[in-house]
Amino acid sequence: xxxxxxxxxxxxxxxxxxxxxxxxxxxxxxxxxxxxxxxxxxxxxxxxxxxxxxxxxxxxxxxxxxxxxxxxxxxxxxxxxxxxxxxxxxxxxxxxxxxxxxxxxxxxxxxxxxxxxxxxxxxxxxxxxxxxxxxxxxxxxxxxxxxxxxxxxxxxxxxxxxxxxxxxxxxxxxxxxxxxxxxxxxxxxxxxxx
Amino acid sequence: xxxxxxxxxxxxxxxxxxxxxxxxxxxxxxxxxxxxxxxxxxxxxxxxxxxxxxxxxxxxxxxxxxxxxxxxxxxxxxxxxxxxxxxxxxxxxxxxxxxxxxxxxxxxxxxxxxxxxxxxxxxxxxxxxxxxxxxxxxxxxxxxxxxxxxxxxxxxxxxxxxxxxxxxxxxxxxxxxxxxxxxxxxxxxxxxxxxxxxxxxxxxxxxxxxxxxxxxxxxxxxxxxxxxxxxxxxxxxxxxxxxxxxxxxxxxxxxxxxxxxxxxxxxxxxxxxxxxxxxxxxxxxxxxxxxxxxxxxxxxxxxxxxxxxxxxxxxxxxxxxxxxxxxxxxxxxxxxxxxxxxxxxxxxxxxxxxxxxxxxxxxxxxxxxxxxxxxxxxxxxxxxxxxxxxxxxxxxxxxxxxxxxxxxxxxxxxxxxxxxxxxxxxxxxxxxxxxxxxxxxxxxxxxxxxxxxxxxxxxxxxxxxxxxxxxxxxxxxx
Numbered sequence: 188x189x190x191x192x193x194x195x196x197x198x199x200x201x202x203x204x205x206x207x208x209x210x211x212x213x214x215x216x217x218x219x220x221x222x223x224x225x226x227x228x229x230x231x232x233x234x235x236x237x238x239x240x241x242x243x244x245x246x247x248x249x250x251x252x253x254x255x256x257x258x259x260x261x262x263x264x265x266x267x268x269x270x271x272x273x274x275x276x277x278x279x280x281x282x283x284x285x286x287x288x289x290x291x292x293x294x295x296x297x298x299x300x301x302x303x304x305x306x307x308x309x310x311x312x313x314x315x316x317x318x319x320x321x322x323x324x325x326x327x328x329x330x331x332x333x334x335x336x337x338x339x340x341x342x343x344x345x346x347x348x349x350x351x352x353x354x355x356x357x358x359x360x361x362x363x364x365x366x367x368x369x370x371x372x373x374x375x376x377x378x379x380x381x
Numbered sequence: 382x383x384x385x386x387x388x389x390x391x392x393x394x395x396x397x398x399x400x401x402x403x404x405x406x407x408x409x410x411x412x413x414x415x416x417x418x419x420x421x422x423x424x425x426x427x428x429x430x431x432x433x434x435x436x437x438x439x440x441x442x443x444x445x446x447x448x449x450x451x452x453x454x455x456x457x458x459x460x461x462x463x464x465x466x467x468x469x470x471x472x473x474x475x476x477x478x479x480x481x482x483x484x485x486x487x488x489x490x491x492x493x494x495x496x497x498x499x500x501x502x503x504x505x506x507x508x509x510x511x512x513x514x515x516x517x518x519x520x521x522x523x524x525x526x527x528x529x530x531x532x533x534x535x536x537x538x539x540x541x542x543x544x545x546x547x548x549x550x551x552x553x554x555x556x557x558x559x560x561x562x563x564x565x566x567x568x569x570x571x572x573x574x575x576x577x578x579x580x581x582x583x584x585x586x587x588x589x590x591x592x593x594x595x596x597x598x599x600x601x602x603x604x605x606x607x608x609x610x611x612x613x614x615x616x617x618x619x620x621x622x623x624x625x626x627x628x629x630x631x632x633x634x635x636x637x638x639x640x641x642x643x644x645x646x647x648x649x650x651x652x653x654x655x656x657x658x659x660x661x662x663x664x665x666x667x668x669x670x671x672x673x674x675x676x677x678x679x680x681x682x683x684x685x686x687x688x689x690x691x692x693x694x695x696x697x698x699x700x701x702x703x704x705x706x707x708x709x710x711x712x713x714x715x716x717x718x719x720x721x722x723x724x725x726x727x728x729x730x731x732x733x734x735x736x737x738x739x740x741x742x743x744x745x746x747x748x749x750x751x752x753x754x755x756x757x758x759x760x761x762x763x764x765x766x767x768x769x770x771x772x773x774x775x776x777x778x779x780x781x782x783x784x785x786x787x788x789x790x791x792x793x794x795x796x797x798x799x800x801x802x803x804x805x806x807x808x809x810x811x812x813x814x815x816x817x818x819x820x821x822x823x824x825x826x827x828x829x830x831x832x833x834x835x836x837x838x839x840x841x842x843x844x845x846x847x848x849x850x851x852x853x854x855x856x857x858x859x
Binding site for chain 2: 202203204205207209210213214215217218219220221222232237261262263266267268269270271289291292293296297300301346347348351359360362363364366367369370373374377379381
């Protein structure tokens with residue numbers, strides 16, 4: 188994974204609550220055996236009509252959304268299915284961070300493992316972001332802060348190890364494999380075998 | 382952690398929860414402020430949809446699968462529910478899904494994993510076959526690249542869904558990096574009224590705590606209404622823990638659990654069985670152990686539950702009317718999608734499709750529940766009803782009881798085992814705008830097909846709706 192120090196971008200706002208991973212990437216696109224190319228199917232049924240034409244009122248389809256790398260979403264973003272295709276699709280589309288007041292557990296884990304920042308902010312900051320789509324903001328990963336154009340700086344929670352891996356570009360599988368002696372010892376000495 | 386630390390028993394004076402007991406027994410390296418725990422995984426269940434990229438990672442790094450003996454592989458999500466006797470029969474699911482299935486077969490062959498694939502009498506939905514084989518056992522840690530892994534918690538296992546990167550971690554090391562979640566006690570007491578079952582209980586729980594009520598937590602379901610349930614009903618409850626946002630759901634093992642597991646193909650035998658039963662007997666929350674949160678529900682006041690919106694928390698009793706969401710735009714959007722109105726009961730709405738199946742309600746008792754309703758009745762004209770067993774074993778058992786005949790005679794379709802219309806990856810879908818009463822777990826927009834409107838319900842409610850041609854109360858069927 189490439190190290191990520193900062194994300195600076197305008198925001199695109201999707202205020203709906205409980206956006207599940209089926210909406211992020213529908214199951215019919217999960218027959219792929221690759222991580223690549225899922226961006227074109229991101230939010231497919233929200234972005235396109237049944238005849239394939241773009242829905243002009245959908246926030247991602249508006250001209251000002253072009254190039255936005257930060258998605259501001261309603262509460263409980265990424266709930267439902269554990270499909271990692273959801274963060275893969277968001278990243279492939281060009282997003283680098285998702286901001287909400289709450290982000291579902293499995294989606295957050297999957298996002299962190301792929302370098303997509305899940306950022307949980309307080310209700311007041313969230314309200315400001317919902318009310319100001321297109322605001323240019325910056326996210327400092329090492330300091331775990333979001334800076335608004337007003338100058339306000341807001342901290343967000345991030346698990347220490349995940350932050351370290353993002354900032355240093357550490358591969359978690361590599362870290363886990365370094366624990367192999369402890370794993371072997373555990374297997375040998377546990378008092379029952381699965 | 383050194384072995385001497387691991388074998389040290391908790392002092393009697395510190396009461397702990399069921400979750401904490403299972404968690405602490407699997408900690409290979411304890412968590413610190415800077416690093417998560419290394420948690421050992423006893424059973425890894427894999428399927429064709431969430432593993433190809435993980436196998437690619439192993440291939441690129443030249444890594445083997447560390448414990449093929451702790452890896453249980455099958456194919457369920459994108460498989461056809463029509464018979465497969467050769468690879469040509471995969472054509473019905475499309476080239477991309479067929480390719481994924483072929484790749485699963487290749488990956489299992491290359492990495493030395495036994496695959497319960499086509500032709501195996503044990504193939505089926507990941508969360509149906511684990512318990513059925515007796516591979517799911519109390520006190521185990523169980524993961525799968527599927528969020529409904531919480532199902533296995535019905536046995537007192539700690540079981541949760543993971544993403545594909547983590548599937549790779551488990552394949553390569555048999556471990557995961559995990560922070561310890563919080564605990565939520567959901568206590569259900571009282572006697573269930575007739576015609577009300579496990580699906581209604583869990584939908585009522587999600588309605589009460591919301592689709593994010595369990596976020597960051599492992600639920601333990603407790604109370605006399607839970608202990609009175611058989612194992613298949615307990616699985617239905619734990620299955621939908623994720624729909625409340627919870628990491629996992631657990632129920633303490635008891636005589637019912639032990640009786641279910643005894644004699645199953647992968648359950649311990651002989652002296653190993655006796656030792657296992659003794660080990661399982663301590664797997665319960667101690668008197669006085671603290672949970673981070675608690676919720677109570679009265680089973681006696683429940684009625685059959687049906688969803689009206691686009692997530693499982695938008696749920697009401699069959700006798701109730703759709704609530705008024707005020708000016709909440711997300712609520713309004715859900716009602717618009719579902720084409721239902723505040724103030725009306727769900728029984729006002731006509732049904733196009735009925736689906737009985739899935740890891741939530743695709744077991745023998747679920748098929749029986751639906752068949753009891755269908756016996757001597759007909760599926761209403763214009764309604765398509767699909768009954769899909771959760772596994773080859775469920776199919777066989779249902780057929781040996783003549784349930785398939787009842788289902789077919791009523792005018793419903795009796796299919797081959799798989800996830801089918803729960804996720805709609807294999808071509809089993811509802812058409813745009815159709816209303817589907819489904820025993821599955823998710824009524825998300827488009828889940829059962831583009832524009833499909835899903836109403837989640839129990840097998841009895843689903844079958845009653847098929848007969849009535851509209852959403853129906855199974856207690857009132859004439």
